[in-house]
Amino acid sequence: MGDDDLLRQAGLRVTAARLAIMRTVRAGDHPDVDDVYRGVRDRVGQVSLQAVYDSLHALHRAGLVRKIEPMGSPARYEARVGDNHHHLVCRKCGAVTDVDCVKGEPPCITPVDAAGYAVDEADVTFWGVCPSCQ
Amino acid sequence: MGDDDLLRQAGLRVTAARLAIMRTVRAGDHPDVDDVYRGVRDRVGQVSLQAVYDSLHALHRAGLVRKIEPMGSPARYEARVGDNHHHLVCRKCGAVTDVDCVKGEPPCITPVDAAGYAVDEADVTFWGVCPSCQ
DNA sequence: TCGTTTTCTTGAATCATTCAGATTTAGGGT
């Protein structure tokens, strides 16, 4: 299924900007908004930064992209959705690396005592220093 | 051991502002900077917002307070440190609730494949809807 | 093709946080 079908299926209109955003996020390595902005401009020549914000919000709401926000850095996006994987973040360079979850099904972790909360997602971030920064 | 000793032991000077910040963080429920700011003013009358930022940084660096940053909200602080507990965050009201870790020792979780990273901390956030918002 | 609704644009505003420089204070040394 192509990106256009994914968009339509989510009730979103198919636009050049959105297709380029999806491709850019998929091609990049956890790009932030600015990375996506630049990537999209490379592909379609002209987009406004706000269109990128709007579209990323729409795509995120539709579950087509995942948003991660490591402490201290701007929001980053990724195309791997639904597989509930987690992230390794380098304290020095900020690099983000995917880590597969031990368990297969999301949510991979259920708190011992949910305190009455209806939990629907577990967000796990491992902090450390990446190989090239060590 | 009193807060003054904790500060001295960390190589930090003992000031009224810092003592008030520690008490405020301990008394509050994951307060953000502004909550701390107001709490400290209630206790000592006069502090600048920057002093609160500076002191919280110092306390955080010294390991006397923990900093958490749920996506989309300003940084929050808590006094429980070193026990590697995690957090439940309400998607509606933003409330934060502590959850004890299944395992006892930090890091409570070690990624299956650390990809060469020297991992020193695992940050786990559960997202859901709290009892009163359901 | 037309009309409605969504999307995109431009431009400004907001919010948390940080930076800079001057002033004060804590606490060790005399």
Add this chain to the structure above:
DNA sequence: ACCCTAAATCTGAATGATTCAAGAAAACGA
């Protein structure tokens, strides 16, 4: 007790990511 110096705090401004607002353009069902 009094200096001295580094650390802490103050005032005031700057930054950077993100959001708001309102008009123009584009998508797509009728």
